Amino acid sequence: MGAVAVPVIAGLGTAHPPSAEQDELWAGFFSGFFSGAPRALAQRIFANSGVRRRQAVVSPLLEDVSQWPTERRMRRYQVEALPLGREAVARALADAGLAADRVGLFVVCSCTGYATPGLDIMLARDLGMAVDTQRMFVGHMGCYAALPGLGAASDFVTARGRPAVLLCAELTSLHLQPAGSRMDTQQIVSHALFSDAAVAAVLVPGGPGYALREVASVTDTSTADHMTWDVTDTGFRMGLSSKVPQVLSVHVRGLVEDLLTRHGTKVSEVDGWAVHPGGPRILNVVEQELGLPPDGLTASRATLAEHGNCSSPTVLLILDRLRGAPRPPDRIVMLAFGPGLTLYAALLDRRA
Numbered sequence: 001m002g003a004v005a006v007p008v009i010a011g012l013g014t015a016h017p018p019s020a021e022q023d024e025l026w027a028g029f030f031s032g033f034f035s036g037a038p039r040a041l042a043q044r045i046f047a048n049s050g051v052r053r054r055q056a057v058v059s060p061l062l063e064d065v066s067q068w069p070t071e072r073r074m075r076r077y078q079v080e081a082l083p084l085g086r087e088a089v090a091r092a093l094a095d096a097g098l099a100a101d102r103v104g105l106f107v108v109c110s111c112t113g114y115a116t117p118g119l120d121i122m123l124a125r126d127l128g129m130a131v132d133t134q135r136m137f138v139g140h141m142g143c144y145a146a147l148p149g150l151g152a153a154s155d156f157v158t159a160r161g162r163p164a165v166l167l168c169a170e171l172t173s174l175h176l177q178p179a180g181s182r183m184d185t186q187q188i189v190s191h192a193l194f195s196d197a198a199v200a201a202v203l204v205p206g207g208p209g210y211a212l213r214e215v216a217s218v219t220d221t222s223t224a225d226h227m228t229w230d231v232t233d234t235g236f237r238m239g240l241s242s243k244v245p246q247v248l249s250v251h252v253r254g255l256v257e258d259l260l261t262r263h264g265t266k267v268s269e270v271d272g273w274a275v276h277p278g279g280p281r282i283l284n285v286v287e288q289e290l291g292l293p294p295d296g297l298t299a300s301r302a303t304l305a306e307h308g309n310c311s312s313p314t315v316l317l318i319l320d321r322l323r324g325a326p327r328p329p330d331r332i333v334m335l336a337f338g339p340g341l342t343l344y345a346a347l348l349d350r351r352a
Contacts, residue, residue: 005205007157007164007212008351009150011096012320015087015198016307017057017080022046022192029060030191033179038188045185046192050280050301054195054308056173057084066176066234073174073235077113084198085123085169092165092200093127096209100128104162107153109138109145109312111229112170112236119169142229142338143276144217145312146199147346151215153203161205168312169198175235190238193279195308199316210323210332210348216259219340223247227339244278245285247341253289256333259345265331272329273297274318276336277304286335299325312336319348 026046034042057080058065065073085108093100106129108120120135136152138145146168153164172194177187203212226247228239260266267290275286277300287297299321307317315336322329334346 004158005161007154007203007205008207008209009201009212009348010204010207010209011092011094011098011202012316012323013088013091013093013095013200014317014320015084015091016055017084017196018059019053019055020059020061021053022049022051025054025061029064034188035179041185042188042192045188048280049192050277050304051193051308052305056196057171058173060176064176065174066178068234070231070233070235074113074115077171077174078115080171081110081113081119081169081198082122082126085119085167086126088169088198088200089123089127089165089167092202096202096204098163098202098204101130102163103129103133103165104160105134105136105153105156105164107136107138107149107164107166109141109149109166109168110170111140111142111145111311112172112174114139119167123167140229141312142227143278143309143311143314144336144338144342144344146315147215147334147336147344148217150201150203150212150346154212154215157203157205163202163204165200165202167198167200168316170311170313171196172311175237177237178234186238186240189240189279193309195310197307197310197313197317199313199320201316208351211351213263213347213349214259215344215346216255217342217344218251218255219342220247220251221340223341224339226341229339244337244341245281248282248337248343249285249289251343252286252335255343255345256290256335259333259347263347267291270331270333272322272332273300274315274322274332274334275300276315277301277309278337279309280304282337
């Protein structure tokens with residue numbers, strides 16, 4: 001038997017709904033949305049979020065969905081997610097020079113909407129994927145879902161020798177929660193950070209691009225209540241403990257060093273970091289625990305500023321930014337975090 005081809009990320013495609021400045025969102029909607037004592041706290045959180053602008057399929061400046069029942073939000077999800085996902089996948093396929101009917105596996109990650117038939121079925125149809133294309137839908141993994149999604153796609157490429165496509169599509173704007181007594185600090189933080197996006201990646205057996213060497217994870221189930229995503233009668237409600245950075249500080253260095261050691265490398269030899277920006281404190285903790293240089297997380301901070309926290313697509317947005325730099329990094333570590341409390345890491349090497 002010949003050598004097994006290494007799975008390579010050969011194409012990326014992004015799609016964003018319309019943008020609004022963070023200051024505009026505060027002045028035009030959220031300053032009136034938060035009342036009483038929480039208003040001053042909310043203003044500080046919005047100002048210190050690290051976000052300058054965000055994207056939304058449903059902008060609160062135009063449409064307040066906070067009182068909508070979950071059923072109505074799910075119907076809107078289908079309307080908005082399909083064209084956004086179609087645009088991202090089409091761009092990724094074009095970037096990789098791959099026809100849709102050659103895709104062997106189509107993986108879709110999303111935790112902000114559900115329906116059957118879902119995005120995987122409808123987009124496979126609309127994009128012209130073959131009838132024997134296999135599909136996988138990954139839901140409710142949250143912000144780290146892109147990495148297990150990449151892992152599944154990578155395993156398929158290795159085992160079958162056929163291309164795979166991953167799509168991460170999140171419409172967090174549909175889950176604005178009602179104002180009132182339940183509007184605690186965790187809700188204010190989530191409303192200050194989250195944004196909408198769709199990003200697709202094409203993985204192929206060998207060739208130029210970023211070779212995916214390994215995907216690794218660690219889960220601390222003793223802190224499972226630190227990050228939650230509950231289905232309520234008025235959309236999905238985020239729970240986000242202020243202790244999350246502390247938990248990450250315990251685990252992130254061990255996860256990264258173990259991953260790198262298995263591939264004969266060290267933190268100092270990594271020249272690209274795609275770290276999910278769950279918020280400024282998350283990035284500060286990762287930077288400190290890994291001993292990164294001051295510019296080590298520039299791409300992550302710039303993505304947070306320009307796009308907010310888009311949940312699962314965000315780490316792929318950062319990878320796309322790194323890939324498009326004047327001097328693309330040769331070795332990239334991707335890191336993302338979410339419910340569990342779970343940390344995921346991936347190692348990529350650039351191939352000409």
